[in-house]
Amino acid sequence: MASKRQIDVGGVKIGGGAPVAVQSMTKTETADYDATMRQIRAIADEGGDIVRCAVPRDKDVEALRRIVRESPIPVIADIHFNHTLALKAIDAGAHCIRINPGNIGGHEKTREVVDKARAASVPIRVGVNSGSLPKHLHELERSDPVEALVTAAVEYVDLMESLDFGDFKVSIKSTNVPNTIAANRLLSQRIEYPLHLGITEAGTKWSGSLKSAVGLGTLLADGIGDTIRISLSTFHAEEEVKVAWEVLKALKLRERGPVLIACPTCGRLQFDMDTVVAEIEERLRRYSEPIEVAVLGCAVNGIGEASHADFGITGAKNEGLIFAHGEPLRKVPQDRLVDELFAEIDKSLSMGRVIVDESKAAEGAEWLSKIEEENAGELTPERIAAMEAAAAAEEAGADGTALPMAGNGGTTRRVVLDEDQSPTAGRRFTRA
Numbered sequence: 001m002a003s004k005r006q007i008d009v010g011g012v013k014i015g016g017g018a019p020v021a022v023q024s025m026t027k028t029e030t031a032d033y034d035a036t037m038r039q040i041r042a043i044a045d046e047g048g049d050i051v052r053c054a055v056p057r058d059k060d061v062e063a064l065r066r067i068v069r070e071s072p073i074p075v076i077a078d079i080h081f082n083h084t085l086a087l088k089a090i091d092a093g094a095h096c097i098r099i100n101p102g103n104i105g106g107h108e109k110t111r112e113v114v115d116k117a118r119a120a121s122v123p124i125r126v127g128v129n130s131g132s133l134p135k136h137l138h139e140l141e142r143s144d145p146v147e148a149l150v151t152a153a154v155e156y157v158d159l160m161e162s163l164d165f166g167d168f169k170v171s172i173k174s175t176n177v178p179n180t181i182a183a184n185r186l187l188s189q190r191i192e193y194p195l196h197l198g199i200t201e202a203g204t205k206w207s208g209s210l211k212s213a214v215g216l217g218t219l220l221a222d223g224i225g226d227t228i229r230i231s232l233s234t235f236h237a238e239e240e241v242k243v244a245w246e247v248l249k250a251l252k253l254r255e256r257g258p259v260l261i262a263c264p265t266c267g268r269l270q271f272d273m274d275t276v277v278a279e280i281e282e283r284l285r286r287y288s289e290p291i292e293v294a295v296l297g298c299a300v301n302g303i304g305e306a307s308h309a310d311f312g313i314t315g316a317k318n319e320g321l322i323f324a325h326g327e328p329l330r331k332v333p334q335d336r337l338v339d340e341l342f343a344e345i346d347k348s349l350s351m352g353r354v355i356v357d358e359s360k361a362a363e364g365a366e367w368l369s370k371i372e373e374e375n376a377g378e379l380t381p382e383r384i385a386a387m388e389a390a391a392a393a394e395e396a397g398a399d400g401t402a403l404p405m406a407g408n409g410g411t412t413r414r415v416v417l418d419e420d421q422s423p424t425a426g427r428r429f430t431r432a
């Protein structure tokens with residue numbers, strides 16, 4: 001169940017139907033102002049809405065004072081064990097503080113922090129972690145870890161309410177993905193406050209991204225979760241933000257920049273598609289428009305499943321086709337495919353609509369239907385899926401011509417993949 005309540009963290013609304021906010025946490029020593037600000041800017045540049053900084057010492061609070069003034073995004077102070085630091089962080093201007101009432105030193109100290117936060121209109125994130133549940137829940141944790149997590153969270157919510165404080169969000173986190181999913185589902189039924197989602201110590205960029213995408217994606221798809229952080233074991237916090245955005249974009253919860261889709265390739269592939277995909281991905285970084293670009297390794301299936309894409313290419317050995325909204329635009333030599341694709345994208349964005357040259361489009365359509373005819377008998381995975389889809393309700397065709405305006409100058413950097421990244425041995429193309 002989506003949260004009903006909403007809080008405001010330095011201007012970013014969380015909960016109550018607001019867009020799911022993306023968070024990350026700096027990995028630098030907060031007291032190192034320059035390093036921390038560099039990281040905050042990198043996080044903001046990649047689309048982080050909020051950043052959290054660890055504040056374990058007085059000198060971190062001192063730096064925090066400057067950081068919150070200069071940061072382009074709201075800053076949450078992360079406090080453990082020392083309620084005095086929480087009080088100081090509020091004085092320093094933190095837009096939110098994160099505390100775990102279980103380790104902040106008892107109810108009286110929690111009350112002090114809450115009173116100060118209320119007076120300063122600073123919201124609190126109440127955090128519960130599977131590794132630090134209160135003692136009286138340890139037995140329950142052994143028999144039912146999900147119920148133990150939820151009970152701890154509800155107890156903290158009760159504590160906040162008993163202190164007449166409602167300006168908070170809650171996070172319950174575990175390293176265990178199924179437990180995180182189950183606990184947040186249960187908690188969302190028991191409280192109305194915004195939920196922060198994360199998988200604790202998820203792991204490296206590869207495994208951590210997957211674990212987080214599975215755990216957070218499952219909850220977000222159910223409408224649970226108001227802000228997310230992908231925790232990755234990398235110094236580069238902005239990588240967490242990129243992954244978070246991919247999760248939100250995949251679920252169509254938020255839009256940010258282009259979406260690249262590409263077929264997985266198979267034995268029908270006759271050109272160096274890995275390099276083409278890498279190059280398109282690189283060049284798309286310059287665009288802020290939420291355009292969807294598809295890359296198909298062959299035209300055997302026609303435009304098929306990529307017909308919803310704003311733009312796309314499908315290749316063959318010597319020639320390829322550029323298409324837009326499921327309709328051919330023109331065929332081009334294979335080695336010009338990427339440049340011509342971007343020429344079409346730029347032209348369309350600057351004109352605000354897709355420009356169709358009827359004769360070139362007809363030539364492209366003829367090329368496409370010839371390939372489709374030649375391969376009519378082939379039951380590719382896409383064709384089987386298309387046959388299944390045809391049995392279902394037909395999707396409305398995209399009108400597809402209105403696109404946002406462009407502004408994507410800059411030089412083009414060629415992408416070069418080596419044999420380790422993308423072997424050509426055993427495939428139907430070579431790479432110069």
Ligand code: SF4
Pocket residue numbers: 263264265266267268269296297298299300301380381382
């Ligand atoms: S058949 Fe499908 S997976 Fe194989 S190259 Fe063509 S588009 Fe890609």
